[in-house]
Amino acid sequence: MANARILVVDDEEDLCEILKFNLEIEGFDVDTANSAEEALKKDLSVYQLLMLDVMMGEISGFKMANIIRKDESKPKVPIIFLTAKDTENDRLTGFNLGADDYISKPFSIREVMARVKAVLRRTAVKDEEDKETISFEDLIIDIPKKKVSIGNEEITLTKKEFEILKLLLEHQGHVFSREEILSRVWSDEVYVLDRTIDVNITRLRKKIGKFGKNIVTRLGYGYCFETA
Template sequence: MTTNARILVVDDEEDLCEILKFNLEIEGFEVDTANSAEEALKKDLSIYQLLMLDVMMGEISGFKMANLIRKDEAKAKIPIIFLTAKDAENDRLTGFNLGADDYISKPFSIREVIARVKAVIRRTAVKQSDVEPELLLFETLKIDLPKKKVTIDNEEITLTKKEFEILKLLLEHQGHVFSREEILSRVWSDEVYVLDRTIDVNITRLRKKIGKYGKNIVTRLGYGYCFEIA
């Protein structure tokens, strides 16, 4: 099973982080961990489809971290599940008032956690699919559609207009093989005569510019190109 959803688990109990990481990865999720809110906030949180935050942590609690995230427009819609040993009604209300998508009390069963994680991701994915996305993401590769900007590991990559449009097309339809004719009609639609070789040259340049993700742009001999998840 592959979900492609990426999760960040933030908890000051290292053993618990590793247990959650191990079991969630078995279910097909990509999982990163952090042992404090401070460590987590240094990461590019926009690449995650779910944050699992322990409430009781050091100087920055899970509630405080969530509050900071909800104030950042770029990250405000990332789903959050709170993990906590506390089970008081006021704590639950605080969590939900901060925009929590679920709240799991410790101790918990791994089966329960997995079921809730899947439910939140399924629910939030439906919500997000109702609107036109402004960002296209694959791991640390990010396309900001309104700004026409591509970044990898938060560093901007300079692309030509055609390279940008090719990458956007392939990333929007991961796994779909586009023939040269399809790419021509979508990217060079306003130009009368373009050689197939022009597409090959642009693809070669694009692969070099996006570094480690160049291998994800795969040639299907006799068919065309696709962005494939390795």
């Protein structure tokens, strides 16, 4: 969630700068635009969240959201509306346009930060649920079917081997300690030896053939799936 890229669109330059400053303190990458026209010229696919003021010039926040949602070529980026308009009809309009949240002005920065983090968490969970495959080159994990294949050949893995591979492939380049792997893969078992993980990793490396070398041991730290 940290390092998520956010676009703030508001014709009040001071407000844009205040939001940018505070969001960046929280670890987010933030760009600003002072009109919907300026925002629509940007590549919106690079953002994980749009924060749109409703009352802007020729193109309002509502109108911009409508343009984005109707254009199939535009990414379905989460939207939070920022507005002084706080009637029930306005809120309904916002949500009907696919808004993920609606924050009324004036607002506290603490409230905005909490709402932003909540929307990003929900989006991350939904993205994870929607994801059906994870892959690296021709190594493919079919999550719903619990199958692993290399090219057209299906690889037979045990449940634990599958879960380890899924964990490492989902977080390519991230080093997982044995304790982390235990807590995620063996969460339902009370007592498991570290050696059990090593044995499963060894078997997994053999089964995935040429990709076995991508599962790297970081001595003293743990395991990761390296792509280079």
